[in-house]
Amino acid sequence: MRWCGPSGRRADPALLENLVLQALSGLASASSLFLVASGLTVIFGVSRIVNFAHGSLYMLGAYLAWTLVTNLPRGHLGFWGGVLGAALLVGLIGLVVEVLLLRRIYRAPELFQLLATFGVVLIVQDLALLAWGPQDLLGPRAPGLRGSIEILGLRFPLYELFLIGVGPVVLGLLLLLFHRTRWGTLVRAATQDREMVGALGVNQRMLFTSVFFLGSVLAGLGGALQLPRESVNLHMDLSIIAEAFVVVVVGGLGSLSGAALAALLIGELHAFGILVFPKITLVLVFLVMAVVLVVRPHGLLGRPAAAAHGAGAAEPPIGPAPRPLKLAGGAALALALLLPPFAGNYALTVLTDIAIFVLFAASLHLIMGPGGMASFGHAAYFGLGAYGAALAAQWLGASMLGGLVLAPFVAGLFGLLFGWFCVRLSGVYSAMLTLAFAQIAWSVAFQWVELTGGDNGILGVWPDAWAAGKLTYYYLALALCLGSTLLLRRIIHAPFGYALRAQRDSVLRAEAIGIDAFRIRWLGFTLAAAAAGIAGGLFAYGKGSVFPTTMAISRSVDALLMVLLGGVQTLSGPIIGALAFTGLQEQLVRITDLWRLVLGSVIVVLVLFFPQGLAGAARTAWERRHGDT
Amino acid sequence: MATLEVEALEKRFGGVQAVRGVSFAIRPGEMLALIGPNGAGKSTCFNMLNGQLRPDAGRVRLKGRDITGMAPRRVWRLGVGRTFQITATFGSMTVRENVQMALLSHHRRLMRLWRPVARMDASAADALLARLGMAEQAGRPCGILAYGDLKRVELAIALANDPALLLMDEPTAGMAPQERVGLMALTADIARERGIAVLFTEHDMDVVFSHADRILVLDRGTLIAEGAPAAVRADPRVREVYLGSGNMMSPGQGGH
Numbered sequence: 001m002r003w004c005g006p007s008g009r010r011a012d013p014a015l016l017e018n019l020v021l022q023a024l025s026g027l028a029s030a031s032s033l034f035l036v037a038s039g040l041t042v043i044f045g046v047s048r049i050v051n052f053a054h055g056s057l058y059m060l061g062a063y064l065a066w067t068l069v070t071n072l073p074r075g076h077l078g079f080w081g082g083v084l085g086a087a088l089l090v091g092l093i094g095l096v097v098e099v100l101l102l103r104r105i106y107r108a109p110e111l112f113q114l115l116a117t118f119g120v121v122l123i124v125q126d127l128a129l130l131a132w133g134p135q136d137l138l139g140p141r142a143p144g145l146r147g148s149i150e151i152l153g154l155r156f157p158l159y160e161l162f163l164i165g166v167g168p169v170v171l172g173l174l175l176l177l178f179h180r181t182r183w184g185t186l187v188r189a190a191t192q193d194r195e196m197v198g199a200l201g202v203n204q205r206m207l208f209t210s211v212f213f214l215g216s217v218l219a220g221l222g223g224a225l226q227l228p229r230e231s232v233n234l235h236m237d238l239s240i241i242a243e244a245f246v247v248v249v250v251g252g253l254g255s256l257s258g259a260a261l262a263a264l265l266i267g268e269l270h271a272f273g274i275l276v277f278p279k280i281t282l283v284l285v286f287l288v289m290a291v292v293l294v295v296r297p298h299g300l301l302g303r304p305a306a307a308a309h310g311a312g313a314a315e316p317p318i319g320p321a322p323r324p325l326k327l328a329g330g331a332a333l334a335l336a337l338l339l340p341p342f343a344g345n346y347a348l349t350v351l352t353d354i355a356i357f358v359l360f361a362a363s364l365h366l367i368m369g370p371g372g373m374a375s376f377g378h379a380a381y382f383g384l385g386a387y388g389a390a391l392a393a394q395w396l397g398a399s400m401l402g403g404l405v406l407a408p409f410v411a412g413l414f415g416l417l418f419g420w421f422c423v424r425l426s427g428v429y430s431a432m433l434t435l436a437f438a439q440i441a442w443s444v445a446f447q448w449v450e451l452t453g454g455d456n457g458i459l460g461v462w463p464d465a466w467a468a469g470k471l472t473y474y475y476l477a478l479a480l481c482l483g484s485t486l487l488l489r490r491i492i493h494a495p496f497g498y499a500l501r502a503q504r505d506s507v508l509r510a511e512a513i514g515i516d517a518f519r520i521r522w523l524g525f526t527l528a529a530a531a532a533g534i535a536g537g538l539f540a541y542g543k544g545s546v547f548p549t550t551m552a553i554s555r556s557v558d559a560l561l562m563v564l565l566g567g568v569q570t571l572s573g574p575i576i577g578a579l580a581f582t583g584l585q586e587q588l589v590r591i592t593d594l595w596r597l598v599l600g601s602v603i604v605v606l607v608l609f610f611p612q613g614l615a616g617a618a619r620t621a622w623e624r625r626h627g628d629t
Numbered sequence: 630m631a632t633l634e635v636e637a638l639e640k641r642f643g644g645v646q647a648v649r650g651v652s653f654a655i656r657p658g659e660m661l662a663l664i665g666p667n668g669a670g671k672s673t674c675f676n677m678l679n680g681q682l683r684p685d686a687g688r689v690r691l692k693g694r695d696i697t698g699m700a701p702r703r704v705w706r707l708g709v710g711r712t713f714q715i716t717a718t719f720g721s722m723t724v725r726e727n728v729q730m731a732l733l734s735h736h737r738r739l740m741r742l743w744r745p746v747a748r749m750d751a752s753a754a755d756a757l758l759a760r761l762g763m764a765e766q767a768g769r770p771c772g773i774l775a776y777g778d779l780k781r782v783e784l785a786i787a788l789a790n791d792p793a794l795l796l797m798d799e800p801t802a803g804m805a806p807q808e809r810v811g812l813m814a815l816t817a818d819i820a821r822e823r824g825i826a827v828l829f830t831e832h833d834m835d836v837v838f839s840h841a842d843r844i845l846v847l848d849r850g851t852l853i854a855e856g857a858p859a860a861v862r863a864d865p866r867v868r869e870v871y872l873g874s875g876n877m878m879s880p881g882q883g884g885h
């Protein structure tokens with residue numbers, strides 16, 4: 001756990017002293033968090049890219065610092081030189097990523113940028129694994145800052161005190177940079193209005209690249225400075241990115257002072273949360289984010305963004321599937337029905353998973369495609385369905401059918417609740433709120449041990465006797481998932497689905513012809529949640545157990561990848577995406593340890609060359625061959 | 630009874646008084662033009678009439694009922710169709726589907742989950758489109774239409790709920806001159822036929838003077854003249870306002 005106060009070093013403290021120390025410890029955390037978040041927010045401000053890879057840069061900073069510091073001669077020069085050197089190296093890496101990848105997709109829809117940066121996350125994970133191995137690495141302590149000092153009779157580590165100073169110093173330097181230099185003025189102008197800078201004749205490329213460099217240096221510095229505090233490991237990237245997102249969003253996207261304020265808030269919240277609500281520390285942060293976003297939809301110091309940038313050409317109308325697609329679909333269905341009796345147990349498990357993920361992806365697609373909303377937390381509803389079924393089995397002794405009926409209701413009810421908040425916001429803020437709710441759900445599953453078994457999960461969620469065979473269960477899952485997916489498809493073609501697209505295409509027009517955009521989005525969100533719940537329930541019975549990971553961020557990201565891989569603009573997209581993603585991942589895991597590297601590269605290549613997704617690309621190719629429709 | 634009565638509307642944006650004490654009324658079947666130079670406050674007036682903006686002061690009454698500050702979708706349900714200065718249509722749908730959406734919403738069938746849209750209200754939509762000369766385009770995606778055609782689609786959408794009042798903000802911008810006169814003639818026919826009150830803004834004075842029954846002139850938020858076309862044309866204050874922009878009397882100009 002990253003958040004550890006000085007409680008372990010306590011020596012019969014009086015309450016007040018202890019609180020002061022806790023506050024100091026919160027400040028140190030806030031400082032570290034600010035370093036990372038400031039880079040993220042500056043990058044977002046200028047490029048409008050939600051950079052998932054920022055956490056990877058942070059992790060690289062820590063690893064590189066470890067290498068440099070342990071190889072350079074001991075002493076001040078070796079340590080501090082290593083830390084700064086690592087930060088600069090990370091800056092260069094960021095620069096390379098910007099020039100090779102991001103620069104080419106500044107005009108792409110937001111979600112594709114997100115997908116691309118997530119590809120980078122995967123690639124970096126495996127490269128780091130290759131370079132530094134899987135074990136946790138311990139760095140040396142900072143020379144001159146090894147000991148601790150006495151504050152109010154309690155000991156407080158010097159290094160933490162040093163960190164407390166770093167945050168404000170960096171904030172000060174950044175403010176000077178942004179307010180006292182021509183470059184900084186340009187960056188601020190670009191943050192407010194990108195077109196304007198283009199009009200001023202500024203070399204936009206250089207500006208973006210340099211901003212990316214600066215942001216990466218900050219991420220690298222943040223990571224490098226963690227070296228004396230905690231071990232370096234391969235999970236640093238995703239754990240920090242979630243927190244950095246929270247800070248940036250709470251502060252207001254693009255706002256430096258906002259990030260500082262939010263880092264302070266979150267850092268202290270963690271420090272005191274442990275004292276006051278030791279049971280719900282994990283929930284607390286996301287709860288605060290949810291509350292802030294509900295009260296201030298653009299964060300504490302954020303401003304409403306100028307109109308979202310070009311979402312690309314208008315989507316083509318939906319219609320009956322073209323012939324080749326119908327044929328392919330029919331063939332796939334025939335295979336899915338006829339082949340399994342000849343398949344082994346392992347293959348049946350994989351096929352069952354695929355069926356489940358098709359529905360999961362299709363449910364997310366309803367939100368993202370026709371709904372035009374982004375969700376970073378769709379796994380919440382998958383997980384809520386799974387937990388709904390598992391809890392019913394464990395505590396109520398429900399049968400499998402009972403559990404499977406309950407699953408969509410549980411997920412749908414929470415979709416109704418969470419959705420009411422999420423669909424009021426727009427763009428990244430809305431996506432972040434979905435993430436917050438997913439994290440809240442995850443934390444509850446993780447920390448409410450009495451009910452959910454916490455990390456140990458709920459075991460023994462087995463299907464009823466009649467469906468216990470792998471083959472039977474596969475057919476059950478196939479029938480339910482296929483049925484639900486087709487139902488979603490049907491809904492998209494029905495007035496409600498059209499109303500969803502209507503409010504996505506033009507809220508102005510929708511409201512002007514009596515469509516209640518909020519209500520439509522809200523119900524769409526709820527429907528999608530319920531459908532994900534069915535998938536989750538089936539998943540629970542398929543595995544015989546449920547763990548908090550069913551609603552972890554990585555599962556939400558999986559769903560995003562499936563939908564984006566397939567293509568948001570076509571109805572077959574999520575299905576193809578789920579097949580491709582699950583199949584690819586399954587195969588890659590089997591043939592290579594470096595499946596993340598391969599998958600990440602595939603994603604990056606797809607984003608660069610097939611921005612419409614697989615189904616979209618196939619459709620375009622087909623239309624080109626058969627002339628305009 | 631007048632279809633729409635507007636009383637002393639006011640709207641201020643920060644330091645700009647966009648609309649100041651505007652009052653007027655429209656009868657069923659009447660074509661009323663609201664003209665004025667750029668930035669006069671025409672669109673702001675429209676936005677207050679259909680609920681897009683809440684007026685700072687003043688009243689809007691539709692068929693005697695107070696609708697001031699009501700949300701656009703509720704105003705629409707009471708029978709107010711609207712076209713926008715910058716067209717707003719559903720780009721991912723065909724022309725026919727755009728009109729179908731308005732019809733479906735009018736019949737309160739939007740929450741249906743089962744029957745495909747393709748089979749709902751399609752013929753009614755086609756009839757409307759045919760009336761506006763858009764039958765050929767019915768199957769084309771709105772996302773690829775020419776701007777003038779989009780304006781027609783908007784009109785078709787606006788007519789779908791059998792409105793008592795039609796608000797048209799620069800309905801012919803982006804059209805060729807002949808097309809403009811044709812469209813407004815058609816609109817006038819439909820309005821008279823169905824007793825629809827039409828309020829429209831327009832920069833093309835040919836269109837205004839040949840189709841308006843009455844004209845309101847707005848300048849910097851204030852109504853400076855009101856009356857029959859001939860009277861308004863002769864009004865010295867109106868001439869003065871339009872002198873600078875010069876597009877009052879010269880045909881074929883305007884639109885932007």
Ligand SMILES: Nc1ncnc2c1ncn2[C@@H]1O[C@H](COP(=O)(O)OP(=O)(O)OP(=O)(O)O)[C@@H](O)[C@H]1O
Pocket residue numbers: 642645647665666667668669670671672673674714
């Ligand atoms: N949302 C807004 N926020 C701030 N000011 C606004 C807003 N909408 C309009 N204004 C200002 O109010 C005044 C009236 O604008 P409006 O759009 O109503 O003019 P208009 O008569 O429709 O002009 P045009 O012929 O160019 O369409 C202008 O000065 C405009 O800048």
Ligand SMILES: [Mg+2]
Pocket residue numbers: 671672673714798
């Ligand atoms: Mg206007």
